[in-house]
Amino acid sequence: MDPFLSREGVVSDDAGVISHAGNPVREQRQLEFGSAIAPRADRTAIRLTGAERKSWLDSITSQALTSLAPGDSTELLVLDPQGRVEHAAAVVDAGDELWLIADAGDAAPLVKWLTMxxxxxxxxxxxxxxxxxxxxxxxxxxxxxxVAAAVRAGDAPVVWSDPWPSVTAGGWQYAEVAEHPGAQFHWVEAVVADPAPLAELPIAGSLAVDALRVAAWRPRWAAEVDERTIPHEADWLRTAVHLNKGCYRGQETVAKVHNLGHPPRRLAMLHLDGSDSVLPEKGDVVFDGENEAGHITSAARHHELGPIALAVLSRRTPGDHELQVETDGSRIAAAQEIIVPADAGRTADIPKLTRLSRRKQVDPPA
Structure with missing residues (x-):
């Protein structure tokens, strides 16, 4: 029996994912203060052992892993040959073992692909x-x-520290902000075998966790990824892609879009009109006037910012336009906060060559 599900006031779904423990707003504050834990039934741990675990995983994913030391954390993406995101996972080096943490819906497909x-x-x-x-x-x-309750591989606890607060080695940030909101998102996740020692701590549900994640502009596989997603669109090059490592599946698209092109879509945070009690759902359409501009990927009520959402928008959607989100047959006004600019990418400094047709004609000598 999960000791957290039996708590008074806890509301969960059929999969055991706790949505809240009575007061999502209070739970957000407790998480920020560092006094609450968040049971993650929507996350799954995967263990990798064997002498070649790091070099092998490095060769097939977007992240550089061979230099990881015990206790180090990072994250990786598995891309298809066209550079689209198929899987995403947190990574923690636990000495003789390498652990991945993936969204529950992605864990079994990820293990199947890795095994193949x-x-x-x-x-x-x-x-x-x-x-x-x-x-x-x-x-x-x-x-x-x-940390005290985490599973240990030798002396190293299996605790992942989310790298989102800063741009990791080999990464790149598209967001043009003086201080990224993710700088304060100091999230950790532990793999625990016996949660009993944690049973008396305040708990927070997924509503609180998602509110803090959305406010930090933090993408997630279960929310922001669809069949078209490339890492650039979600500013995921910050922490999940190493631009200077060796080849891997999808690397050509990553390099081409970053150096020569622009991602076709861009992630934005939307500040929603809070006068209505309706909150959009994943997949709800975002409009720019009468034109479809994109769709909602995550929505939440933040204890300070109010109703907010992450949305994937067409690159052609102007960043200064007021948008509307259609949900339950009505439209909610939404103001954009740009995460990925429309001109993201095209970072290569390639000199322009004078075209032959524009060269000055010189008369041949008499």
Whole structure:
């Protein structure tokens, strides 16, 4: 029996995902203060062992992994040959083991793909039973308790520190802001076998976690990814892509869009009109006047910002236009906060060559 689901006031779905524990606004504040934990039944842990685990995973994903040391954290993407996102996972080096944490809906497909790609590499892949993923904000008593309760591989606890607060080595940020809101998103997730020592801590549900994530502009596989997503559109090059590593599937598209082109869509945060109690849902259409501009990927009520959402918009949608979100047959006014600019990409400094047709004609000597 999950000790968190039996708490008074806890509301969860059939999969055991806790949406809230009675007061989502209070839970957000407790998470920010570092006093609450967030059980993540919507996240799944994957364990990799074997001598070639890091070099093999490095060769087939978007992230540089061979230099990881015990305790290091990062994240990776698995791309298709056209550079579209297929899978995403958090990565933590636990010494003799490498652990991935993926959204629950992506975990089994990710393991299946990794197993197909193993060939003769010395790597073993499994989804361990009887472990759970629990999150908290780093720097408080809740995170300290998670570290103490985490599964250990040797002396290293399996605790992932989200790299989102800063641009990682080999990464690139498209957001043109003096201070990125993700700089304060100090999220950690621990793999725990026995949650009993944590049972008395305040808990927060997915509504609170998502509100803080959306406010930090943090993309997630289960929300922001569809069949067309490339990493550039969500500013995911910040932490999940190493632009200077060796080749991997989809790398050509990553390089071409970043150096020579522009992503066809862009992620934006929307500040929604809060006069109505309706909150958009994933997939709701965003309009620029009467033209479809994109769709909602995540929506939440933030304890300070009010109703907010992440939306994937067409690159052609002007950044200064007021938008509307259609939900339940009505439209909600939405003001944009640009995350990925329309001119993102095309970073290569390629000199322009004088075209032959424009060269000055010189008369031949007499």
């Amino acid at each position: 790609m193993r060939f003769r590499a010395d790597v073993q892949i499994e989804i361990p039973e009887n472990v759970t993923v629990i999150g908290a904000m780093r720097g408080g008593a809740a995170a300290d308790a998670l």
